[in-house]
Each structure stands twice: as structure tokens, then as C-alpha cells.
Amino acid sequence: MSVTDALDAMRSELSGCSLVAYTDLSSALVLSASTIGQHGQEELDALSNAAKLALTGVVSEGASAVWAASDPEAPAETAMFLTSAEARVFIRSPGEAPEALVCVCAPDSDLNVVVDCGRTTLARILGESE
Amino acid sequence: MSDFARLEEKLTKLRQRERAPGEGRKLKGDTADALIAALVAEIDETILPRRLTLSGGDMAIHLAVANRRLQAMLDPAASIEGAAELAGAALPDAEDPSVPALRAILETAFSKETNFSISARRLDVSYGSDIGVPANLLARAWGVSDAGPAKALAPNDVLSTFLTGLGDDVTAWLRIEGEEVSDQTGSADRLASLGEQAAIFLDGYFGKFEALFPADAKACGTVIAPKSGSGDAMMFVEIGEVSAFVAAAPDKILPIAMRWQALVAE
Structure with missing residues (x-):
């Protein structure tokens, strides 16, 4: 399954999901995306920048103080920015690869399902690239 | 509340930066x-x-x-x-x-x-x-x-409903009104460290707020979690002038986030 197919499959599986993107955290660039409707490059760049801030950047560093006493080396694995209008979910790829999955879905989505689906999709993508 | 003096001092500075004089948002209506x-x-x-x-x-x-x-x-x-x-x-x-x-x-x-x-x-x-x-x-x-x-339920009531419903699913939480910690739950040790941790998080959060949320976002929730077993995950919620900083195990934080969304989702 190609990266594009994996992203399409995830977006189709999640009701209310309008965008799934695979992004490089070090450069904050979207590598591939599956969307419904128009999502401009500016929006994709903003999502990728938010993923970087949440999973490896200053926001993640601040949050890690909460778990630093238990596991100071643990990175942020999952992040979410939630509003009354949408839920944006960011899932870091396992291992050393500085990549992440970004999902924009309905505000009342089952977040457990979104995260599980995101991890499965990441495994598919990384399995494909190995 | 002296344990939270640093957090409250930080909140005062950060909120002053967040809401500069003259900075407005659109009043919605035609x-x-x-x-x-x-x-x-x-x-x-x-x-x-x-x-x-x-x-x-x-x-x-x-x-x-x-x-x-x-x-x-x-x-x-x-x-x-x-x-x-x-x-x-x-x-x-x-x-x-x-x-x-x-x-x-x-x-x-x-x-x-x-x-x-x-x-x-x-x-x-x-x-x-x-x-x-x-x-x-x-x-x-x-x-x-x-x-x-x-x-619609007032922000204060939304936050009260949310925090009251958390029960034993959380390690600790701080309720923040304006620049003051107005309520709290958790052990004394955990609360003392949570105030410091919240201050560290909010420094980065407010500094990058505009990159994290759309300009007209209401009822903002932020979740950041390590892998399971690495200590507590965190959630910060804001609605109106009230907010809360919550610490919970990573496997509890998603249900907590969904409870928040159930209260605020349009």
C-alpha cells in the first residue's frame, strides 16, 4: 500500500475526517495528504508547523515537564488541539524517524479510534518505506 | 495558594502578553x-x-x-x-x-x-x-x-461540569480563573509540582498560541501525551476567562478529552 493509499484509507475509515497528512517534523513539511474539499498549501503548512510545535517543539518541551520525573527522555507521542468546531490530532511515528500523522476530524470524534487508526496507518506507511 | 505563586505570576505576565491593549476579536452577528x-x-x-x-x-x-x-x-x-x-x-x-x-x-x-x-x-x-x-x-x-x-451553558459552568466529572481518572488538576488558581484536586506533593509544570507549559503555549489555534477558536483544549507508562499526560482547557490544567495517565487522557469535547462541540 502506498503512502497515498494509506492516508486515503484512514480518511475514509474515520467518519467526519476531512484531512489526513503525513508530515516531516524536522522541516515542518507535509510529505503527502489526503483531503476532502479544498485545503490550501498555507493550511497544510500551518498544520505541519503545529505538529512540530506539539511533538518536538516548544509546546512539547513545556508539556514534558509533566512526565519528566517519571521518564525524562520520553518524547510526546500524541498531541491534540481541540476546539468546538474540530479536533486536530497529531501522532508521532515510532522510532527515530522525525515524522508524524496529522488528522483533522469532527469535534465529537471518538479520539481513541482516531489514534488507533493513526497508529495503524503509520505502521503501514513505515512498513512500506522499509 | 502560596504553592502557586509562581504560576499566578506567570499567568499575569502571559495573559497581559496574550491580550494586548486594543487587540480585539469580531463580535459575531449580521x-x-x-x-x-x-x-x-x-x-x-x-x-x-x-x-x-x-x-x-x-x-x-x-x-x-x-x-x-x-x-x-x-x-x-x-x-x-x-x-x-x-x-x-x-x-x-x-x-x-x-x-x-x-x-x-x-x-x-x-x-x-x-x-x-x-x-x-x-x-x-x-x-x-x-x-x-x-x-x-x-x-x-x-x-x-x-x-x-x-x-448556552456559561464557561464557568462548563468547566465545573468537566472537572467535577473527572473523579478518580485524573492524578491532579488546577482550576484557573483569570490569573489565580481558584480550585485544585490531587495530593499535596503532586499539586505542588503541577503548579510549576503548568507554568513551564503555559510559557510555550501562550507564546505560540496563534500557531496552535484559529483566531476565532472558542473552548480550546490541548492534549499532549507520552507513550503509556512514561508518567502523566497533560490537558489544558480554556473557555472564556476560565481554564484548567489536568494531569492524568496517558491511557486516561483520551476519554477525558472526549468528555471535554462532548461539553463544547458545536
Whole structure:
């Protein structure tokens, strides 16, 4: 399954999901995306920048103080920015690869399902690239 | 509350940076009635004493609001008939003639210009927390529809409902109103460290807020979690002038986030 197919499959599986993107955290660039409707490059760049801030950047560093006493080396694995209008979910790829999955879905989505689906999709993508 | 002195000091600085004087957001509504309803909703969400400024075209209307009450129209009065007479006078109750008179002034302003922004800053005059007309009575006096925004659960109540429902699923939480920690749950040790951790997180969060949330976002929730077994994950929620910082195990944080969304999702 190609990266594009994996992203399409995830977006189709999640009701209310309008965008799934695979992004490089070090450069904050979207590598591939599956969307419904128009999502401009500016929006994709903003999502990728938010993923970087949440999973490896200053926001993640601040949050890690909460778990630093238990596991100071643990990175942020999952992040979410939630509003009354949408839920944006960011899932870091396992291992050393500085990549992440970004999902924009309905505000009342089952977040457990979104995260599980995101991890499965990441495994598919990384399995494909190995 | 001395454990939280550093957090409260940080919040004061960060919120001052977040809401620079003159920085406003759009008051939503296409008609005078809709704008008045939106204003009542804003009053209903304002707990701490604030000077709300409505700016549209060449008009500016300043209001004293606290404890979810409209307390007075303030100087300088807009150049609208009757405004100068009302400016600075406290609104005693919903039956007072100044209440419909103030609505008439707002209706005149909103009829001339529908593109208004609203901004808030600390109130530099004190009317006392029990002075003014509560938002629910104001809505009735001004004929704001019950189906309008004022009917929605107030931010304070949303946060109370959320925190009360957390029970044993959390390690600890801090409730923050304005710049003060107003309530807390958790062991003394955990709470002492949580205040420091919240201060560290909020430093980065407020610094990057505009990159994290759309300009008109309401009821913002942020979740950041390590892998399971690495210690607590965190959630920070904000609605109106109230917020909370929550620590919970990573496998508990998603159900907690969904509870928050169930309260605020449109």
C-alpha cells in the first residue's frame, strides 16, 4: 500500500475526517495528504508547523515537564488541539524517524479510534518505506 | 495558594502578553439584534472585572462588566444621543430605565455599523461584584431570544461540569480563573509540582498560541501525551476567562478529552 493509499484509507475509515497528512517534523513539511474539499498549501503548512510545535517543539518541551520525573527522555507521542468546531490530532511515528500523522476530524470524534487508526496507518506507511 | 505563586505570576505576565491593549476579536452577528445577543453572551462569559470595548467604524462603546453582570457604560461616551447621560452611572437593576436606554444606544450603533470588534482589559474602576444586571436578566430585559447564545451553558459552568466529572481518572488538576488558581484536586506533593509544570507549559503555549489555534477558536483544549507508562499526560482547557490544567495517565487522557469535547462541540 502506498503512502497515498494509506492516508486515503484512514480518511475514509474515520467518519467526519476531512484531512489526513503525513508530515516531516524536522522541516515542518507535509510529505503527502489526503483531503476532502479544498485545503490550501498555507493550511497544510500551518498544520505541519503545529505538529512540530506539539511533538518536538516548544509546546512539547513545556508539556514534558509533566512526565519528566517519571521518564525524562520520553518524547510526546500524541498531541491534540481541540476546539468546538474540530479536533486536530497529531501522532508521532515510532522510532527515530522525525515524522508524524496529522488528522483533522469532527469535534465529537471518538479520539481513541482516531489514534488507533493513526497508529495503524503509520505502521503501514513505515512498513512500506522499509 | 502560596504553592502557586509562581504560576499566578506567570499567568499575569502571559495573559497581559496574550491580550494586548486594543487587540480585539469580531463580535459575531449580521444584524443589530444578533450583535446585541452576542454582546449578552460575552457578558455572560465575563467573570473578572473587565472593561469591554466595542469598536466599529468611528464608534467606540465602553462597558464595565464583572461577575457576569453589565455594570455600567463608561466614558468616553460614544457620540450617540443619550450616551453621555448614561456614561459612568452604575446600572442598579434590570427594571431601571437606563437598561432599555442602553439597549437603544447599542441598537443605534449596531444599525449604523455591523462590523464590530470586542476587546477586554482590566477594569480600572470598581463597582462591587453585586452591582449591575446579570446576563440572564439583561437578555430578558433586552429581548434577546432564549435560542440565542446566552442560553448556552456559561464557561464557568462548563468547566465545573468537566472537572467535577473527572473523579478518580485524573492524578491532579488546577482550576484557573483569570490569573489565580481558584480550585485544585490531587495530593499535596503532586499539586505542588503541577503548579510549576503548568507554568513551564503555559510559557510555550501562550507564546505560540496563534500557531496552535484559529483566531476565532472558542473552548480550546490541548492534549499532549507520552507513550503509556512514561508518567502523566497533560490537558489544558480554556473557555472564556476560565481554564484548567489536568494531569492524568496517558491511557486516561483520551476519554477525558472526549468528555471535554462532548461539553463544547458545536
